[in-house]
Amino acid sequence: GRAKQFLESQNISIGDMISIKKETVKYRGMLLDRAEDADQLHIVLKMDSGYNVGIAIDGAEVELIDKGEKPEINLPPLDIQRDPEKKDVSIISTGGTVASVIDYKTGAVHPAFTADDLLRATPELLDEANISGKAIMNILSENMKPEFWVQAAQSVADEISGGADGVVVAHGTDTMHYTAAALSFILETPVPIVLTGAQRSSDRPSSDAFLNLMSSVAIAKSDIAEVTVCMHSTENDNQAHIHRGTRVRKMHTSRRDTFNSINSPPLARVKEGKVKIIDKNFHYHKRGECQLEVNDSLEEKVGFIKSYPGITTELLDYHIDKGYKGLLIEGTGLGHCPDHLIPSLQRAADEKIPVVMTSQCLYGRTNLNVYSTGRKLLTAGVIPAGDMLPEVAYVKLVWALGQTSQREEVKKIMQTNLKGEINEKSSSKYFLR
Amino acid sequence: GRAKQFLESQNISIGDMISIKKETVKYRGMLLDRAEDADQLHIVLKMDSGYNVGIAIDGAEVELIDKGEKPEINLPPLDIQRDPEKKDVSIISTGGTVASVIDYKTGAVHPAFTADDLLRATPELLDEANISGKAIMNILSENMKPEFWVQAAQSVADEISGGADGVVVAHGTDTMHYTAAALSFILETPVPIVLTGAQRSSDRPSSDAFLNLMSSVAIAKSDIAEVTVCMHSTENDNQAHIHRGTRVRKMHTSRRDTFNSINSPPLARVKEGKVKIIDKNFHYHKRGECQLEVNDSLEEKVGFIKSYPGITTELLDYHIDKGYKGLLIEGTGLGHCPDHLIPSLQRAADEKIPVVMTSQCLYGRTNLNVYSTGRKLLTAGVIPAGDMLPEVAYVKLVWALGQTSQREEVKKIMQTNLKGEINEKSSSKYFLR
Ligand SMILES: N[C@@H](CC(=O)O)C(=O)O
Ligand SMILES: N[C@@H](CC(=O)O)C(=O)O
Numbered sequence: 001g002r003a004k005q006f007l008e009s010q011n012i013s014i015g016d017m018i019s020i021k022k023e024t025v026k027y028r029g030m031l032l033d034r035a036e037d038a039d040q041l042h043i044v045l046k047m048d049s050g051y052n053v054g055i056a057i058d059g060a061e062v063e064l065i066d067k068g069e070k071p072e073i074n075l076p077p078l079d080i081q082r083d084p085e086k087k088d089v090s091i092i093s094t095g096g097t098v099a100s101v102i103d104y105k106t107g108a109v110h111p112a113f114t115a116d117d118l119l120r121a122t123p124e125l126l127d128e129a130n131i132s133g134k135a136i137m138n139i140l141s142e143n144m145k146p147e148f149w150v151q152a153a154q155s156v157a158d159e160i161s162g163g164a165d166g167v168v169v170a171h172g173t174d175t176m177h178y179t180a181a182a183l184s185f186i187l188e189t190p191v192p193i194v195l196t197g198a199q200r201s202s203d204r205p206s207s208d209a210f211l212n213l214m215s216s217v218a219i220a221k222s223d224i225a226e227v228t229v230c231m232h233s234t235e236n237d238n239q240a241h242i243h244r245g246t247r248v249r250k251m252h253t254s255r256r257d258t259f260n261s262i263n264s265p266p267l268a269r270v271k272e273g274k275v276k277i278i279d280k281n282f283h284y285h286k287r288g289e290c291q292l293e294v295n296d297s298l299e300e301k302v303g304f305i306k307s308y309p310g311i312t313t314e315l316l317d318y319h320i321d322k323g324y325k326g327l328l329i330e331g332t333g334l335g336h337c338p339d340h341l342i343p344s345l346q347r348a349a350d351e352k353i354p355v356v357m358t359s360q361c362l363y364g365r366t367n368l369n370v371y372s373t374g375r376k377l378l379t380a381g382v383i384p385a386g387d388m389l390p391e392v393a394y395v396k397l398v399w400a401l402g403q404t405s406q407r408e409e410v411k412k413i414m415q416t417n418l419k420g421e422i423n424e425k426s427s428s429k430y431f432l433r
Numbered sequence: 434g435r436a437k438q439f440l441e442s443q444n445i446s447i448g449d450m451i452s453i454k455k456e457t458v459k460y461r462g463m464l465l466d467r468a469e470d471a472d473q474l475h476i477v478l479k480m481d482s483g484y485n486v487g488i489a490i491d492g493a494e495v496e497l498i499d500k501g502e503k504p505e506i507n508l509p510p511l512d513i514q515r516d517p518e519k520k521d522v523s524i525i526s527t528g529g530t531v532a533s534v535i536d537y538k539t540g541a542v543h544p545a546f547t548a549d550d551l552l553r554a555t556p557e558l559l560d561e562a563n564i565s566g567k568a569i570m571n572i573l574s575e576n577m578k579p580e581f582w583v584q585a586a587q588s589v590a591d592e593i594s595g596g597a598d599g600v601v602v603a604h605g606t607d608t609m610h611y612t613a614a615a616l617s618f619i620l621e622t623p624v625p626i627v628l629t630g631a632q633r634s635s636d637r638p639s640s641d642a643f644l645n646l647m648s649s650v651a652i653a654k655s656d657i658a659e660v661t662v663c664m665h666s667t668e669n670d671n672q673a674h675i676h677r678g679t680r681v682r683k684m685h686t687s688r689r690d691t692f693n694s695i696n697s698p699p700l701a702r703v704k705e706g707k708v709k710i711i712d713k714n715f716h717y718h719k720r721g722e723c724q725l726e727v728n729d730s731l732e733e734k735v736g737f738i739k740s741y742p743g744i745t746t747e748l749l750d751y752h753i754d755k756g757y758k759g760l761l762i763e764g765t766g767l768g769h770c771p772d773h774l775i776p777s778l779q780r781a782a783d784e785k786i787p788v789v790m791t792s793q794c795l796y797g798r799t800n801l802n803v804y805s806t807g808r809k810l811l812t813a814g815v816i817p818a819g820d821m822l823p824e825v826a827y828v829k830l831v832w833a834l835g836q837t838s839q840r841e842e843v844k845k846i847m848q849t850n851l852k853g854e855i856n857e858k859s860s861s862k863y864f865l866r
Contacts, residue, residue: 140769140804140805140806141765141766142740142764142765142766142769142770142771142772142804142806143771143772143773143806144742145742145743145771146742146743149742172766173766174765174766174767174769175742175765178741178742235861250765250766250793250794251794251795251796251864251865252794252796252797252861252864253766253767253768253792253794253796253797253798253799253800254767254797254798254800254861255796255797255861255864257864258794258797260865300743301743302743303743304739304741304743304744305739306737306738306739306763307575308611308737308824308827309577309578309579309582309608309611310578310579310733310734310735310736310737310827310831311737314755318751322747330739331575332574332575332607332608332683333574333575333605333606333607333683333686334607334686334687335686336573336575336607337575338575338576338578339575339576340576359686360683361683361684361685361686361691362684363684363685363686363688364685364686364687364688364691365686365687366686367686367687371573371575372573373573373575373576391741394741394743398743428668428685428687428688431684431685431688431690432684432693432865432866433865433866
């Protein structure tokens with residue numbers, strides 16, 4: 001390719017420190033190997049900042065600063081002795097930034113790493129536990145679907161039956177909270193199951209993966225035998241929060257502390273590997289309290305509809321006509337949608353399709369008894385979801401319809417607290433924090 | 434009716450303090466008049482808490498505690514002398530709790546009051562300004578639609594051309610932020626336009642309407658000539674925040690301080706009638722800086738689609754097939770949706786239908802240059818909305834498509850900051866507060 005020839009002609013090879021001048025900009029960094037699908041017109045530098053940048057060679061002036069060594073690739077698989085004193089923690093990788101490399105050509109991030117690579121990148125994990133790793137898929141989490149939740153749940157269950165004392169699931173952040181909720185409902189777990197990831201954006205070069213992984217392993221060793229999400233608790237790189245899998249939401253596009261518990265406090269804080277429960281009165285499931293169980297039958301045909309001023313009743317009819325088995329509405333305020341949707345909601349009820357109502361406010365809880373709108377919705381059979389997050393209620397509905405096709409049963413499941421997703425009375429004190 | 438006979442037989446009339454025993458529960462309160470549409474089987478008490486409760490008379494034991502006076506209704510219209518020293522503020526009422534009465538039968542709230550009633554309830558308003566009031570519609574805001582935004586905008590414009598120094602719009606809280614954004618784009622205003630409302634739920638009897646109205650009138654008299662939302666800033670009943678109409682969102686189903694500015698600080702604080710600008714460096718439009726202008730042509734056929742793990746490409750096709758003129762997607766993370774939607778997004782682009790991408794994280798901003806998913810979306814013509822809120826971007830798209838049907842023009846409008854809805858660079862410091 002042209003880039004290769006160009007570099008060879010300058011006697012520059014992978015691993016060298018070079019500087020490149022392009023028009024008025026000067027870059028300095030280590031020349032990286034190109035990805036498989038890279039074109040031949042770009043080279044990629046790892047800058048001192050740690051951020052990788054792709055540069056078109058056209059019109060570039062390159063200068064060698066230091067000869068370096070080509071970094072080894074295709075390393076042999078890790079061979080680590082098990083320490084019987086330590087807990088056994090499995091890390092399952094599904095993809096996302098936490099397991100990704102920079103796409104050389106564009107500077108965009110593609111998921112590519114395996115769990116073994118994660119370990120090589122973070123050998124400190126091995127001080128904490130006997131770590132075994134497995135990459136079960138390799139996708140950006142925006143591409144997650146219910147069938148992948150099942151796959152992930154089964155892999156987690158395999159690790160647990162295989163003797164793992166705790167499982168960490170490396171996952172993209174975009175939909176980590178959906179997957180966390182799914183694993184919460186699918187699995188009854190005697191050990192901790194911790195989802196974690198990384199938020200690394202072009203303007204914030206240093207990765208948060210290390211702290212998140214280390215903290216997740218600490219939780220995997222703890223007695224919190226629930227499905228949780230473990231991510232930075234502040235913008236600083238020194239502590240993480242543990243959120244219940246049914247209470248958490250990604251609230252910022254790029255901040256490290258993007259994940260927040262909604263309508264409840266986080267479960268715990270991890271600092272320097274030490275786990276501290278935040279609210280002593282808060283009940284959580286302890287290690288060994290139950291047997292492993294996998295209830296992984298799901299109903300994918302569930303619609304997720306946001307109510308908005310221009311919404312039409314035809315949109316509901318579309319879902320009913322298409323054979324959707326359940327509908328989740330993200331309503332306004334206490335759980336409302338326009339009156340003119342009532343006929344279609346009634347039709348859904350007549351056809352035994354459960355319609356569940358949540359609030360796009362996110363904080364607080366539905367109450368269909370305050371306004372006439374709410375009363376009409378109740379009369380039309382709409383099921384209020386209490387203080388469940390819309391995303392969690394959607395996942396729960398997918399799961400509930402997998403357990404039973406009886407509308408009344410589904411209603412009962414939706415309104416029963418199974419995994420901490422509904423509080424009977426929510427304290428409004430956990431607002432925006 | 435039965436209830437009337439029953440009460441007459443006990444020599445009890447409207448305004449009396451009574452106690453009612455029903456099974457094991459005992460209620461104590463003032464007997465209220467029934468609403469027009471109430472049935473004949475219930476009576477309504479105003480409890481000491483201030484909360485009204487409807488009780489079926491069947492099997493109830495009633496006891497008279499104190500004779501009272503029937504409250505006056507059908508009062509004559511207000512006749513107030515204009516004070517030339519004071520500013521002229523118009524209050525336009527659209528409905529919602531702020532203008533509502535309890536539905537006697539069920540305890541549910543129906544919108545019913547007029548602006549004149551508001552004044553009677555809050556005569557203190559007249560100390561602050563010459564107040565004129567008008568009820569232009571009477572709906573719960575969950576039933577607001579784009580055509581009502583136009584009606585409201587025109588009424589506001591009428592008041593301004595009629596000489597108002599500021600206009601307060603009383604509005605339901607459910608969709609107040611959508612209407613605030615709509616008025617922001619439709620109107621160029623030389624005077625303040627302030628939306629306000631009330632959050633009163635069954636468990637919190639005292640209304641927040643008073644502080645909100647008083648503070649709104651203070652803003653209407655101020656030099657902040659923008660469309661703003663004025664609501665409680667804390668759970669206490671002593672100060673309000675002013676939020677830019679394009680930056681605000683209802684974030685809690687029931688707290689008084691439910692409205693929050695997202696990705697930016699509130700514009701100002703009002704305490705004891707005094708307006709304090711929060712960030713001195715923050716630019717806002719001053720009184721008289723521009724001429725009144727009404728750009729009220731809207732395109733209602735805009736779809737608002739939330740991305741979720743089970744979303745299908747057919748949902749997008751449905752909108753395209755139905756002749757939607759624009760689509761707003763609430764994506765995950767930096768503004769993503771599953772790869773399998775790309776063909777339909779490409780189809781939208783081919784048919785010149787603008788598709789705008791926002792993030793369901795709410796905080797932060799879209800960036801389609803970081804992940805391969807984002808790159809593919811850009812290639813398929815998707816328009817990233819920066820740090821615009823999904824609800825605001827939806828309203829803006831409805832408005833932009835009313836101004837032009839040229840896709841490129843719409844794209845330009847969507848990506849240009851018109852009313853403070855986009856910041857070129859967003860500070861991530863305004864997160865969850
Ligand atoms: N878009 C990526 C982001 C991340 O991994 O943080 C994903 O969710 O997979
Ligand atoms: N549902 C009511 C709530 C309120 O007024 O606060 C409305 O939005 O009109």
